[in-house]
Amino acid sequence: MIWLWLMLSSAALGQTRLDAAIECAATARLMVYDCAIALADRQGRPVDGAKFKLGADMPSMPMAHNVRPVEADSTDAPGRYRARLELEMEGEWALRLEFSAPRRDVVVKRLIFDDKGGREGR
Amino acid sequence: MDEFLIGVLSNIGLMSLLALSAWLLLVVGEISFGQQAFFALGAYAAGIATALYGWPLPLGLFAGVVVGALAGFAVAIPTMRLTGLAFAIATLAFAELMRLLLQLWVFQREVDGERLGPNAVEGFRGVRWVYDHDLSALGYLGVIWGIVVVVLAALFLCERSRIGLACRAVGADAELAEAQGLPAARLKILVATVAGGLAALGGGLYVHLATYVEPQHFSIMLGVHALAYGLIGGLGTALGPILGVVLDIGLLEALQEIARYRMIVFGGAVAVLLILRPRGLLDEALVRRLTRGKP
Amino acid sequence: MLEVKDLAKHFGGVKAVDGLDLHVRQGEILGLIGPNGSGKSTTVNLVCGVYPATAGTVWLEGQEITPLPMHRRLTAGIARTFQNIRLFGQLTVWQNLWMAQNAPDHVREQGFFARWFGGQARARASAMDYLDFAGLAEKADELASALSFGEQRRLEMARALAAKPRVLLLDEPAAGMSAAEIETLDERIRRLRKGGLTILLIEHHMELVMGIADRIVVLNFGRRIAEGTPAEVQADRAVREAYLGTS
Numbered sequence: 301m302i303w304l305w306l307m308l309s310s311a312a313l314g315q316t317r318l319d320a321a322i323e324c325a326a327t328a329r330l331m332v333y334d335c336a337i338a339l340a341d342r343q344g345r346p347v348d349g350a351k352f353k354l355g356a357d358m359p360s361m362p363m364a365h366n367v368r369p370v371e372a373d374s375t376d377a378p379g380r381y382r383a384r385l386e387l388e389m390e391g392e393w394a395l396r397l398e399f400s401a402p403r404r405d406v407v408v409k410r411l412i413f414d415d416k417g418g419r420e421g422r
Numbered sequence: 423m424d425e426f427l428i429g430v431l432s433n434i435g436l437m438s439l440l441a442l443s444a445w446l447l448l449v450v451g452e453i454s455f456g457q458q459a460f461f462a463l464g465a466y467a468a469g470i471a472t473a474l475y476g477w478p479l480p481l482g483l484f485a486g487v488v489v490g491a492l493a494g495f496a497v498a499i500p501t502m503r504l505t506g507l508a509f510a511i512a513t514l515a516f517a518e519l520m521r522l523l524l525q526l527w528v529f530q531r532e533v534d535g536e537r538l539g540p541n542a543v544e545g546f547r548g549v550r551w552v553y554d555h556d557l558s559a560l561g562y563l564g565v566i567w568g569i570v571v572v573v574l575a576a577l578f579l580c581e582r583s584r585i586g587l588a589c590r591a592v593g594a595d596a597e598l599a600e601a602q603g604l605p606a607a608r609l610k611i612l613v614a615t616v617a618g619g620l621a622a623l624g625g626g627l628y629v630h631l632a633t634y635v636e637p638q639h640f641s642i643m644l645g646v647h648a649l650a651y652g653l654i655g656g657l658g659t660a661l662g663p664i665l666g667v668v669l670d671i672g673l674l675e676a677l678q679e680i681a682r683y684r685m686i687v688f689g690g691a692v693a694v695l696l697i698l699r700p701r702g703l704l705d706e707a708l709v710r711r712l713t714r715g716k717p
Numbered sequence: 718m719l720e721v722k723d724l725a726k727h728f729g730g731v732k733a734v735d736g737l738d739l740h741v742r743q744g745e746i747l748g749l750i751g752p753n754g755s756g757k758s759t760t761v762n763l764v765c766g767v768y769p770a771t772a773g774t775v776w777l778e779g780q781e782i783t784p785l786p787m788h789r790r791l792t793a794g795i796a797r798t799f800q801n802i803r804l805f806g807q808l809t810v811w812q813n814l815w816m817a818q819n820a821p822d823h824v825r826e827q828g829f830f831a832r833w834f835g836g837q838a839r840a841r842a843s844a845m846d847y848l849d850f851a852g853l854a855e856k857a858d859e860l861a862s863a864l865s866f867g868e869q870r871r872l873e874m875a876r877a878l879a880a881k882p883r884v885l886l887l888d889e890p891a892a893g894m895s896a897a898e899i900e901t902l903d904e905r906i907r908r909l910r911k912g913g914l915t916i917l918l919i920e921h922h923m924e925l926v927m928g929i930a931d932r933i934v935v936l937n938f939g940r941r942i943a944e945g946t947p948a949e950v951q952a953d954r955a956v957r958e959a960y961l962g963t964s
């Protein structure tokens with residue numbers, strides 16, 4: 301049944317994709333980071349009113365490190381959001397922005413975390 | 423259901439497929455450190471099929487399984503002549519070679535104004551079939567576990583029939599099995615082919631959940647874990663490796679305090695277990711006792 | 718029926734079998750005897766294809782089987798027991814027989830899917846005949862590793878028979894058995910011959926082998942030193958010397 305449905309449901313293509321830039325700063329608490337997220341569409345225009353959760357996965361050990369996703373809050377600045385993320389350890393993480401608005405989508409960004417914060421790597 | 427829980431359960435299901443793949447080879451007496459390579463092949467193949475060529479997910483997964491099974495077959499032919507440590511090292515070498523090749527491989531295509539496809543170390547982004555088709559996280563969890571249950575049912579059926587027993591016989595003593603007229607080498611190649619397809623199925627499902635993969639995902643770490651789950655959970659039943667996954671991902675997740683020391687706990691637990699129960703928690707003897715109700 | 722021609726096996730400098738000719742005739746029991754280390758087990762291993770021969774050929778019913786791998790030799794019709802018992806200890810008694818059912822007859826009777834993926838009921842029933850023969854019927858569902866030494870030897874024989882062989886190679890089936898057990902073994906082997914089976918019997922127990930063998934071949938240092946009826950062989954000077962160690 302579910303296969304049939306999967307086969308038949310048609311693609312929702314052609315919508316604009318989102319792009320994100322993320323930077324995280326270490327906080328007083330160990331392994332807790334304040335992340336600033338800038339959202340833009342493909343043309344570089346800031347995107348406001350998005351609803352998304354920020355999660356994380358370790359590329360060096362996929363599926364094993366489950367970080368509880370946190371809801372991102374919008375800020376006054378256009379296209380700017382904020383989230384407080386708690387990780388299990390320092391190192392390379394793939395941050396995962398899971399959108400429910402403007403539509404369901406996922407954007408993945410790779411960051412390297414240390415005791416100062418997390419920056420997009422590579 | 424809580425999103426986080428859905429995520430954890432999805433990961434357990436995906437890892438179970440990979441762990442079952444390594445477990446299958448353990449049953450025929452071979453230790454493979456390379457099943458992550460087939461997981462990677464499945465992920466790339468299925469991702470390319472859906473994201474670059476617009477295939478529906480089931481067809482993409484099927485393509486991944488075919489690629490994984492063919493690769494499993496091709497690798498098994500030369501490696502099955504090796505035994506024990508030599509086989510383990512050969513599988514590891516293959517997997518690392520595979521990962522290095524993926525780090526170099528660029529294969530991109532313009533899809534809706536966006537360049538998609540494997541891009542060397544940058545990885546393969548934008549495998550959005552699940553999102554484009556508005557399949558919910560819970561729905562996808564259902565897909566994953568539906569497949570896991572079907573795979574388990576098939577394995578149980580085999581376990582109760584002659585093919586399963588033949589695999590166990592080959593694993594216990596390949597030379598004796600051959601003296602009984604069983605083509606041990608061919609059985610091992612068959613199992614390696616199935617194991618390749620199974621790992622690829624897990625990879626295909628994984629890439630559609632994560633929406634992206636990169637070569638780094640498929641390092642030796644992943645292979646060692648997949649192998650360890652079978653050794654911890656037990657070789658006596660296909661539920662063994664799943665128990666191993668649940669114990670590692672599930673239980674440690676529940677006990678968040680020790681999550682940070684997971685690798686230490688994990689390594690220690692494996693070492694202790696392999697001494698106390700060399701064939702895992704659900705080993706053949708326990709399974710026999712449970713299913714027969716006899717001491 | 719079963720023939721080896723100029724067969725040789727060298728382990729490094731050890732010539733375990735050295736230019737051996739042997740002919741087991743249809744329906745007979747051929748006794749193969751010789752002092753320890755004279756190459757009897759190695760001969761069986763060569764016939765079964767455990768390892769390749771250094772030289773020489775093996776023939777079954779006029780067909781050369783030297784190039785066949787071990788599993789194909791069983792399906793060709795050669796089954797054996799081991800001098801040192803080898804069973805699947807983690808499988809039950811009847812499952813050990815199930816594994817051995819690989820003769821072309823089994824394949825034909827059952828068909829591919831029923832054979833590999835079918836249930837156990839029919840397979841178990843067909844194994845019971847052989848277990849009855851070996852006096853192991855009540856033990857069918859025990860683990861092979863839980864059997865006594867004598868029972869394990871009987872299970873090995875039942876397993877070899879379950880493969881529906883045309884030639885049966887018994888490597889010291891009486892070793893470690895009590896006098897009473899040897900007597901029933903003697904009787905069982907006679908019954909097998911009556912059923913038309915061709916048997917190569919390796920045995921140190923002289924009473925048994927002299928009593929039931931139609932002919933006897935004596936090995937020493939991997940070579941045949943005598944051949945004939947039990948009476949002829951017993952009278953042979955070379956044989957006496959080999960056994961007394963004065964040769």
Ligand SMILES: Nc1ncnc2c1ncn2[C@@H]1O[C@H](COP(=O)(O)OP(=O)(O)OP(=O)(O)O)[C@@H](O)[C@H]1O
Nearest residue numbers: 728731733751752753754755756757758759760800
């Ligand atoms: N796998 C092997 N590697 C090296 N040498 C071997 C091997 N198998 C047998 N041999 C040697 O070959 C010779 C013949 O051994 P074989 O087992 O055939 O003797 P046998 O006649 O069966 O003796 P027994 O009556 O003690 O069973 C012996 O000297 C033995 O040490």
Ligand SMILES: [Mg+2]
Nearest residue numbers: 757758759800
């Ligand atoms: Mg011997």
